[in-house]
Structure formats: C-alpha cells, structure tokens
Amino acid sequence: MTAHNLISALFLFLLSLLVSPIYADTKSTAPWGHAETLDIKYPPHKVIYDLTTGDLKELDFTLSRISYLNSLYGADPFESSIIVVIHEKALEHFAIENLSDNKQLMERARNLTIGSTIEFRMCKVSTKFKGYEPKDIHGFVQMVPMADAEIIRLQLEEGYAYIK
Numbered sequence: 001m002t003a004h005n006l007i008s009a010l011f012l013f014l015l016s017l018l019v020s021p022i023y024a025d026t027k028s029t030a031p032w033g034h035a036e037t038l039d040i041k042y043p044p045h046k047v048i049y050d051l052t053t054g055d056l057k058e059l060d061f062t063l064s065r066i067s068y069l070n071s072l073y074g075a076d077p078f079e080s081s082i083i084v085v086i087h088e089k090a091l092e093h094f095a096i097e098n099l100s101d102n103k104q105l106m107e108r109a110r111n112l113t114i115g116s117t118i119e120f121r122m123c124k125v126s127t128k129f130k131g132y133e134p135k136d137i138h139g140f141v142q143m144v145p146m147a148d149a150e151i152i153r154l155q156l157e158e159g160y161a162y163i164k
Helices: 003-029 057-070 086-095 095-114 124-129 147-158
Strands: 046-051 083-084 118-123 141-144 160-162
Touching: 046 057, 046 147, 057 083, 057 086, 057 095, 083 086, 083 147, 086 095, 086 118, 086 124, 095 147, 118 124, 118 147, 124 141, 141 147, 147 160
Parallel strands: 046 083, 046 160, 083 118, 118 141
Antiparallel strands: none
16 A cells, blocks of 8 residues: 555544534434425325224314315315215214214314215115114215215216325
C-alpha cells in the first residue's frame, strides 16, 4: 500500500468516525427516514362496504371511514355512491330493539344517508336467521335478498369497488 493510499484510507476512517454518531442517532430513532405525505386528489367512485362486525368500536370506526370517504369525494351525487351491505353480526346493531345500546351510532348511520349517496342494505337471509323481520330494522335500511349476491351484483354489473 502506498503512502497516498494509506493517508486516504486513514482520512476516510476518521471521517466515518466523525459522521457515524450523527448517523447512528438518526438511524436509531428513524432508521428509514420519515414518511412523505402525497397530495392526491381522489375522484369519486362507487364503493361497497361489507359490514359484518359485531363490535361497536369497529362499527364506529367504519362509519367514520364512510363519512370521510364521502367528504373526499365531495359528496358528488352524480359520480359517487357508497353502499354499506350489512350482514352477519353487524345486523343486530340495526335492530330497533337494540336502539338503547347504540343510539348514537344509529343516528350517525342514519345521518349519513340524508342528502347523500350513502345507502345501507341488509341481508334478508341473515335477518331471518337471527329471528328478525324487516319491521324490526331501522327505516333507513333497505332489505336485499342476500348480502353475498348483492355484493357480487354491485361489483360485476354496476362496477363497484369492494372494501371490507
């Protein structure tokens, strides 16, 4: 090794010692840097929410997501449509007999349908299986023969995107 190469190697080694504490500190708190925010404008679309949860917190979060998506779409009545298909454990939240347990959530769900393109549709098969009739379900909900068939129809025949 020549003297010039040795001096260059020593210089790089000393430089790395100077920089490494700074780099190590940054790496320990954010080893991959920080997230970047993308400024994306979302055009309105047609969307199905497949609502099956029996958990009130999950229902609350889903209603918030639906509301926010609707606002991102500008509540466009011509280009956007959000259909919430209710079945399985979720349908019990929409039963009139359970209003005292979740009145605030049902008011939020109903308010989402007022003056917007948001609809709630419930599986009649699941409803019967759980012992309910259409008269037992809140009036802002529409009954469809079967949730799975409705989701398939909306996707294949009407071009809706699916969200779980």
